[in-house]
Amino acid sequence: KQEVTQIPAALSVPEGENLVLNCSFTDSAIYNLQWFRQDPGKGLTSLLLIQSSQREQTSGRLNASLDKSSGRSTLYIAASQPGDSATYLCAVKTSYDKVIFGPGTSLSVIP
Amino acid sequence: DARVTQTPRHKVTEMGQEVTMRCQPILGHNTVFWYRQTMMQGLELLAYFRNRAPLDDSGMPKDRFSAEMPDATLATLKIQPSEPRDSAVYFCASGSGQPQHFGDGTRLSIL
Numbered sequence: 001k002q003e004v005t006q007i008p009a010a011l012s013v014p015e016g017e018n019l020v021l022n023c024s025f026t027d028s029a030i031y032n033l034q035w036f037r038q039d040p041g042k043g044l045t046s047l048l049l050i051q052s053s054q055r056e057q058t059s060g061r062l063n064a065s066l067d068k069s070s071g072r073s074t075l076y077i078a079a080s081q082p083g084d085s086a087t088y089l090c091a092v093k094t095s096y097d098k099v100i101f102g103p104g105t106s107l108s109v110i111p
Numbered sequence: 112d113a114r115v116t117q118t119p120r121h122k123v124t125e126m127g128q129e130v131t132m133r134c135q136p137i138l139g140h141n142t143v144f145w146y147r148q149t150m151m152q153g154l155e156l157l158a159y160f161r162n163r164a165p166l167d168d169s170g171m172p173k174d175r176f177s178a179e180m181p182d183a184t185l186a187t188l189k190i191q192p193s194e195p196r197d198s199a200v201y202f203c204a205s206g207s208g209q210p211q212h213f214g215d216g217t218r219l220s221i222l
Contacts, residue, residue, distance in 0.1 A: 032209070034209070034210060041215070041216075041218075042215050042216075043115070043202055043204070043213030043214050043215050043216055044154075044202075044204075044211075044213045045213070046209075046210035046211070046212075049209060049210055089154070093209070097142060097144075097159060097161070097166065097167070098156065098167070099156070099211070101153055101154040102153070103153045104153070
């Protein structure tokens with residue numbers, strides 16, 4: 001059974017710092033991995049999607065990497081801003097439709 | 112910007128009452144998902160439909176939960192009778208492939 005974990009559960013950093021969020025999954029047989037952002041009281045917004053054949057994806061200040069063999073993904077946020085404060089969830093696609101979510105990392109960027 | 116719309120946004124009711132949550136998926140999306148989010152369990156898939164046909168509802172307690180899609184513009188999730196342990200945020204998401212687009216959720220409190 002696929003399990004997804006995220007470390008740390010919470011993170012607080014000063015504005016401008018670069019940071020890394022971690023995601024681990026137990027079964028390497030995945031279709032893809034996504035990183036989502038969730039703001040308080042809101043739904044999830046997709047940030048980056050990495051196909052199983054890819055190693056990384058970039059969007060602006062965000063870079064996500066995927067090492068399928070070791071069951072790991074990282075989300076790198078450069079030059080963090082207070083507006084980056086949110087919960088970040090990773091999710092792995094295990095079949096045509098099913099997506100398993102991690103518990104999330106709650107990020108606070110302090111001005 | 113097309114959005115997934117969920118109603119109501121908040122619902123407080125007493126245990127034993129019937130609860131109906133509604134979702135209007137993005138026009139043209141052929142897959143609709145229902146998720147439940149709690150602090151303890153995180154985000155869990157309850158059920159999903161493709162082209163209005165139920166494909167998987169194994170995540171739902173079938174004795175009290177039911178999900179339907181009477182037409183392409185409406186998906187419903189019902190709980191009858193409701194119990195305090197059903198208190199959670201319920202999200203609807205729609206997509207055609209990935210990524211899924213999430214609504215802002217229904218925050219349900221069962222007293």
